[in-house]
Amino acid sequence: xxxxxxxxxxxxxxxxxxxxxxxxxxxxxxxxxxxxxxxxxxxxxxxxxxxxxxxxxxxxxxxxxxxxxxxxxxxxxxxxxxxxxxxxxxxxxxxxxxxxxxxxxxxxxxxxxxxxxxxxxxxxxxxxxxxxxxxxxxxxxxxxxxxxxxxxxxxxxxxxxxxxxxxxxxxxxxxxxxxxxxxxxxxxxxxxxxxxxxxxxxxxxxxxxxxxxxxxxxxxxxxxxxxxxxxxxxxxxxxxxxxxxxxxxxxxxxxxxxxxxxxxxxxxxxxxxxxxxxxxxxxxxxxxxxxxxxxxxxxxxxxxxxxxxxxxxxxxxxxxxxxxxxxxxxxxxxxxxxxxxxxxxxxxxxxxxxxxxxxxxxxxxxxxxxxxxxxxxxxxxxxxxxxxxxxxx
Amino acid sequence: xxxxxxxxxxxxxxxxxxxxxxxxxxxxxxxxxxxxxxxxxxxxxxxxxxxxxxxxxxxxxxxxxxxxxxxxxxxxxxxxxxxxxxxxxxxxxxxxxxxxxxxxxxxxxxxxxxxxxxxxxxxxxxxxxxxxxxxx
Ligand SMILES: [Zn+2]
Numbered sequence: 001x002x003x004x005x006x007x008x009x010x011x012x013x014x015x016x017x018x019x020x021x022x023x024x025x026x027x028x029x030x031x032x033x034x035x036x037x038x039x040x041x042x043x044x045x046x047x048x049x050x051x052x053x054x055x056x057x058x059x060x061x062x063x064x065x066x067x068x069x070x071x072x073x074x075x076x077x078x079x080x081x082x083x084x085x086x087x088x089x090x091x092x093x094x095x096x097x098x099x100x101x102x103x104x105x106x107x108x109x110x111x112x113x114x115x116x117x118x119x120x121x122x123x124x125x126x127x128x129x130x131x132x133x134x135x136x137x138x139x140x141x142x143x144x145x146x147x148x149x150x151x152x153x154x155x156x157x158x159x160x161x162x163x164x165x166x167x168x169x170x171x172x173x174x175x176x177x178x179x180x181x182x183x184x185x186x187x188x189x190x191x192x193x194x195x196x197x198x199x200x201x202x203x204x205x206x207x208x209x210x211x212x213x214x215x216x217x218x219x220x221x222x223x224x225x226x227x228x229x230x231x232x233x234x235x236x237x238x239x240x241x242x243x244x245x246x247x248x249x250x251x252x253x254x255x256x257x258x259x260x261x262x263x264x265x266x267x268x269x270x271x272x273x274x275x276x277x278x279x280x281x282x283x284x285x286x287x288x289x290x291x292x293x294x295x296x297x298x299x300x301x302x303x304x305x306x307x308x309x310x311x312x313x314x315x316x317x318x319x320x321x322x323x324x325x326x327x328x329x330x331x332x333x334x335x336x337x338x339x340x341x342x343x344x345x346x347x348x349x350x351x352x353x354x355x356x357x358x359x360x361x362x363x364x365x366x367x368x369x370x371x372x373x374x375x376x377x378x379x380x381x382x383x384x385x386x387x388x389x390x391x392x393x
Numbered sequence: 394x395x396x397x398x399x400x401x402x403x404x405x406x407x408x409x410x411x412x413x414x415x416x417x418x419x420x421x422x423x424x425x426x427x428x429x430x431x432x433x434x435x436x437x438x439x440x441x442x443x444x445x446x447x448x449x450x451x452x453x454x455x456x457x458x459x460x461x462x463x464x465x466x467x468x469x470x471x472x473x474x475x476x477x478x479x480x481x482x483x484x485x486x487x488x489x490x491x492x493x494x495x496x497x498x499x500x501x502x503x504x505x506x507x508x509x510x511x512x513x514x515x516x517x518x519x520x521x522x523x524x525x526x527x528x529x
Pocket of ligand 1: 426427428429430440441442443444445
């Protein structure tokens with residue numbers, strides 16, 4: 001069996017975090033948005049592109065060797081560089097890979113980021129998005145899906161939500177508690193796309209998209225990018241910001257399939273969390289806040305269970321108890337998340353995870369006495385998970 | 394059966410051809426391991442239970458239960474115009490393999506997890522038959 005390593009604990013640090021403009025940002029490519037985020041992250045750290053010798057990134061998945069495109073645009077040669085293709089699990093994994101690369105002597109200062117221009121793509125090409133051209137949910141290529149009218153990540157995740165409701169009595173109102181909690185967080189984030197309050201009545205009145213998910217169970221369609229800078233904890237002492245330590249990380253990949261066994265109700269977060277907790281030498285009881293990948297409401301609920309913040313099957317009661325608020329049992333997605341801030345496939349969760357420990361916020365957004373936080377990435381088409389545990393110095 | 398079929402036509406991978414040929418003959422074909430008797434889907438060249446290469450195609454009983462399902466209220470493809478809402482389900486067959494399809498023949502409100510279903514064959518075009526499921 002695998003033995004989680006502990007020698008990386010507290011050895012590397014996040015020294016800068018930044019994001020681009022978020023929401024509707026016409027006239028800028030995903031690459032341009034990522035440059036904006038990367039320069040903001042470097043500014044935050046007090047570093048320049050010349051200090052960077054590692055570049056780990058992800059952009060629109062159809063761009064071949066995206067890191068090469070970014071290196072050319074930024075004028076960076078890197079001793080370590082790659083593009084990740086693990087969907088929404090890539091971004092947290094990028095931070096873990098940066099620490100591993102530095103530890104292996106492959107680089108000393110790694111820039112990690114992700115950018116997307118999904119709102120602009122859809123709206124610049126509106127005809128393509130109109131009735132009659134759905135993107136197949138390509139679980140198996142071009143068969144065993146589209147011919148049965150199976151389209152979109154929403155349906156794949158919906159299967160999990162439906163089975164969880166069946167097995168544990170989880171309700172749509174409980175999913176709604178997640179949407180409402182994250183909207184409340186977003187109202188304290190001036191950069192968040194969603195500006196209006198959301199009530200449970202609003203949630204329940206949202207039109208059904210793919211049942212059991214309605215409009216407010218779904219993350220936003222936005223442009224945006226985020227980036228962070230990773231270097232050694234030793235070097236971090238001389239930089240501009242209070243360093244945020246990487247205490248542990250993990251990954252878990254139920255790539256035998258979302259439909260296999262009980263994978264859709266017991267996700268890759270179980271393995272990923274176990275590894276990350278062991279590396280960090282902490283457990284769920286030590287975590288002060290969580291930034292959880294929220295493509296759909298259900299994924300928050302099930303990950304909170306799988307990270308051990310409540311028992312399996314009790315996620316519904318947990319989220320409905322007010323746990324996700326700033327003063328709740330587990331303040332979660334304190335920037336508003338992908339449901340209400342902007343959808344940058346988990347990269348903004350990393351950025352917010354860092355900022356909470358930099359301690360830069362006022363009382364309306366700062367988790368009181370935050371010392372240890374958990375950030376999750378989920379994706380790769382439902383079954384890939386990555387986890388980061390961060391600590392204040 | 395019609396030539397102006399408007400829904401997506403599957404593009405089979407080479408390992409899937411026996412499944413689609415079987416469907417044309419109104420048989421639901423699955424792969425079975427000759428060593429450990431495990432059944433699985435979608436098709437591959439190796440037993441997903443034990444890793445054996447000693448595998449064969451067999452006909453399923455076509456009986457199973459809905460493991461999970463979703464109801465499409467939004468139109469994602471013009472071929473489904475007029476059929477909203479429709480149910481897409483993961484069916485767990487008696488043999489243990491799970492398969493994505495549609496549950497038909499009942500109002501979508503009556504589709505539930507663990508509902509007992511059996512296969513019915515829908516001849517979509519002269520070249521394509523889709524295995525779907527209806528309540529027993
Ligand atoms: Zn076998």
